[in-house]
Amino acid sequence: xxxxxxxxxxxxxxxxxxxxxxxxxxxxxxxxxxxxxxxxxxxxxxxxxxxxxxxxxxxxxxxxxxxxxxxxxxxxxxxxxxxxxxxxxxxxxxxxxxxxxxxxxxxxxxxxxxxxxxxxxxxxxxxxxxxxxxxxxxxxxxxxxxxxxxxxxxxxxxxxxxxxxxxxxxxxxxxxxxxxxxxxxxxxxxxxxxxxxxxxxxxxxxxxxxxxxxxxxxxxxxxxxxxxxxxxxxxxxxxxxxxxxxxxxxxxxxxxxxxxxxxxxxxxxxxxxxxxxxxxxxxxxxxxxxxxxxxxxxxxxxxxxxxxxxxxxxxxxxxxxxxxxxxxxxxxxxxxxxxxxxxxxxxxxxxxxxxxxxxxxxxxxxxxxxxxxxxxxxxxxxxxxxxxxxxxxxxxxxxxxxxxxxxxxxxxxxxxxxxxxxxxxxxxxxxxxxxxxxxxxxxxxxxxxxxxxxxxxxxxxxxxxxxxxxxxxxxxxxxxxxxxxxxxxxxxxxxxxxxxxxxxxxxxxxxxxxxxxxxxxxxxxxxxxxxxxxxxxxxxxxxxxxxxxxxxxxxxxxxxxxxxxxxxxxxxxxxxxxxxxxxxxxxxxxxxxxxxxxxxxxxxxxxxxxxxxxxxxxxxxxxxxxxxxxxxxxxxxxxxxxxxxxxxxxxxxxxxxxxxxxxxxxxxxxxxxxxxxxxxxxxxxxxxxxxxxxxxxxxxxxxxxxxxxxxxxxxxxxxxxxxxxxxxxxxxxxxxxxxxxxxxxxxxxxxxx
Amino acid sequence: xxxxxxxxxxxxxxxxxxxxxxxxxxxxxxxxxxxxxxxxxxxxxxxxxxxxxxxxxxxxxxxxxxxxxxxxxxxxxxxxxxxxxxxxxxxxxx
Numbered sequence: 001x002x003x004x005x006x007x008x009x010x011x012x013x014x015x016x017x018x019x020x021x022x023x024x025x026x027x028x029x030x031x032x033x034x035x036x037x038x039x040x041x042x043x044x045x046x047x048x049x050x051x052x053x054x055x056x057x058x059x060x061x062x063x064x065x066x067x068x069x070x071x072x073x074x075x076x077x078x079x080x081x082x083x084x085x086x087x088x089x090x091x092x093x094x095x096x097x098x099x100x101x102x103x104x105x106x107x108x109x110x111x112x113x114x115x116x117x118x119x120x121x122x123x124x125x126x127x128x129x130x131x132x133x134x135x136x137x138x139x140x141x142x143x144x145x146x147x148x149x150x151x152x153x154x155x156x157x158x159x160x161x162x163x164x165x166x167x168x169x170x171x172x173x174x175x176x177x178x179x180x181x182x183x184x185x186x187x188x189x190x191x192x193x194x195x196x197x198x199x200x201x202x203x204x205x206x207x208x209x210x211x212x213x214x215x216x217x218x219x220x221x222x223x224x225x226x227x228x229x230x231x232x233x234x235x236x237x238x239x240x241x242x243x244x245x246x247x248x249x250x251x252x253x254x255x256x257x258x259x260x261x262x263x264x265x266x267x268x269x270x271x272x273x274x275x276x277x278x279x280x281x282x283x284x285x286x287x288x289x290x291x292x293x294x295x296x297x298x299x300x301x302x303x304x305x306x307x308x309x310x311x312x313x314x315x316x317x318x319x320x321x322x323x324x325x326x327x328x329x330x331x332x333x334x335x336x337x338x339x340x341x342x343x344x345x346x347x348x349x350x351x352x353x354x355x356x357x358x359x360x361x362x363x364x365x366x367x368x369x370x371x372x373x374x375x376x377x378x379x380x381x382x383x384x385x386x387x388x389x390x391x392x393x394x395x396x397x398x399x400x401x402x403x404x405x406x407x408x409x410x411x412x413x414x415x416x417x418x419x420x421x422x423x424x425x426x427x428x429x430x431x432x433x434x435x436x437x438x439x440x441x442x443x444x445x446x447x448x449x450x451x452x453x454x455x456x457x458x459x460x461x462x463x464x465x466x467x468x469x470x471x472x473x474x475x476x477x478x479x480x481x482x483x484x485x486x487x488x489x490x491x492x493x494x495x496x497x498x499x500x501x502x503x504x505x506x507x508x509x510x511x512x513x514x515x516x517x518x519x520x521x522x523x524x525x526x527x528x529x530x531x532x533x534x535x536x537x538x539x540x541x542x543x544x545x546x547x548x549x550x551x552x553x554x555x556x557x558x559x560x561x562x563x564x565x566x567x568x569x570x571x572x573x574x575x576x577x578x579x580x581x582x583x584x585x586x587x588x589x590x591x592x593x594x595x596x597x598x599x600x601x602x603x604x605x606x607x608x609x610x611x612x613x614x615x616x617x618x619x620x621x622x623x624x625x626x627x628x629x630x631x632x633x634x635x636x637x638x639x640x641x642x643x644x645x646x647x648x649x650x651x652x653x654x655x656x657x658x659x660x661x662x663x664x665x666x667x668x669x670x671x672x673x674x675x676x677x678x679x680x681x682x683x684x685x686x687x688x689x690x691x692x693x694x695x696x697x698x699x700x701x702x703x704x705x706x707x708x709x710x711x712x713x714x715x716x717x718x719x720x721x722x723x724x725x726x727x728x729x730x731x732x733x734x735x736x737x738x739x740x741x742x743x744x745x746x747x748x749x750x751x752x753x
Numbered sequence: 754x755x756x757x758x759x760x761x762x763x764x765x766x767x768x769x770x771x772x773x774x775x776x777x778x779x780x781x782x783x784x785x786x787x788x789x790x791x792x793x794x795x796x797x798x799x800x801x802x803x804x805x806x807x808x809x810x811x812x813x814x815x816x817x818x819x820x821x822x823x824x825x826x827x828x829x830x831x832x833x834x835x836x837x838x839x840x841x842x843x844x845x846x847x
Contacts, residue, residue: 011777014797015781018781018797018800018820018822019819019820020821072780073779073780073783074819075780075781075783075786075815075818075819075820076783078783078785098777098780
């Protein structure tokens, strides 16, 4: 009986059409047609020869994270499941004629059977763990006798046991990470071992990059940003070929684009991702540091604190000083009355505004709250890569605590990208990190020596190689809540689209060390538990805290990241973020830091903070009318009172001095410059204002649950005295060392031995 | 193959006595699915796939899932003839 089916390719073309799939042919005669598909030999090896023959399937390309597999049987669900499982990637099917497919399988695997041969060392069957009960049934997950998958190869080569692979597969199922990454991050195998096995699996040569000096002519072939993005380094070049170090198999689109760009054939050499990162840093460190220094300056020069005052501000201040001097000379008492009146109004407005913000926050939950049930319900496979930047300088002693804290985070290690940012001249921390043999999610980043030597410049440098969808900064001594990253992922998903930063609350783990740490803790409790949530509720700019601010990486880069010349780059970024139309939310998660327990150290730190706030104020007030238009009235006033309110710390000693002088001398001039209406306003400020600030600190302590610290908040006026000392130090430094970073010494909570 | 004839139940029926399956038809319905459902894909003409089945309502979900636009015509065939075709398709070792 004759068949009613059309002969040749028509049948398969029709089959593809019925299945809604593309039809492809490998026939060289069809080259140039839409149906022609060249087979990528690396993609083909994502499946073993046995699997390809058994199911008559063949991976033909790998692009955009998707493996395209040719099949003659698009309805074969078993083949589909096997392909998805064994490639470990997303799979798309295309239809090819069966005879062509068989021929392609023959040609692809011709001469490539060596790697599949059973390993003679397997006679003792190392897949069974040594401690396994011999009477109990054992069902291995790997097949080292016919090593087609990564797990098989690792067991066959004696690098891992079947039991370890089984555990890693469970974690892979839970987190969605790649098996190799899970094994490396759990320290079952080293990154070098993984790369060696992958090289064997994909039949690629290995390269040791530790001493390698790439040929400049090769480097010039691929722009640095593209190299960084693709994690490749051009190593050498000849007339026809560009030799590349690669950290992963490149997909077809990338290979095509690179070939088109370079007009050269490409040959890949596998290396570990960390080795490639290190080489990129070594080769392009100079470029990176230039970008880290100048990104903001080049893109938004008016937003950069590289100069303290603009020409307009200089002219304004000189004119103001001259006018005030002339007025004082001509009309001393009325002028001084006017200055005191303006100061008192500013004081009162700042006090009342902060009182209003914190009063509103009391008893309300403005921050984003994520419940433990929501955390438990999160699918770890959906979690994105998360970059953690940790700037360090001469802090080797805190490294064990730091790594322990980060390892304690409830987040898949294979999805962490932890960058330890060290300065080139830090001969204490860099060797200490190198000696620690940290797992590969910790990456040492050595920032080349260049001015300004600031934390934001180091962070910008680290951000250049960040791979996370989100990025957070932690200080060396930070102890974030273990679920903080998950909370932020959930909070970003829930937040309105403009939210670009999640600020976690900061508090101290050594609150009770001494009086200074108690004061510091009451202040922080007020700031992070009441004031910042209050600002968030008002929808006004939030000056970010120094650590634990979580950003959407792309948007942070879009904002030109941190200002390397601003010594409170975080507060400045909070303002810039608001100006760009984005917002910050406070997330209900806390990072515990070390409260400064040493007075000199505290003054160094606080003088830097106040200097930075003054820098931030001056930068954004270069064009006050433009700022007003950008922020709107409410946010503009808030900026004046919260950031501009820093000037109060400079004024405090002057008023305290006058009050003291009047108390002891009853000097007539002081009576003259305090006429009754000014006197009552100043007295109101003295009693009510001081009460408000004490109340705020008490309320902050109570809100946080630190009831025992509330009494220390009553001594806050003494703390303000210290703040004014720091404020004047920071203010004066603004003139002679504006970018100097007063480094805070950490680890003072530990008793010295 | 004889032309399908109307049957009393509304389904057409056929005989597979002289039928030789085109091996390419198993690309529409994999053999292991055909064995499970005791069906044989017979012909594809345009957008119509004719499937011989021993029962009037075989589970052809796999066909509907992978070929949603395909019109599937079920014709009834004697079970022993279907088994013969399937056994032949499996080969001598089956």
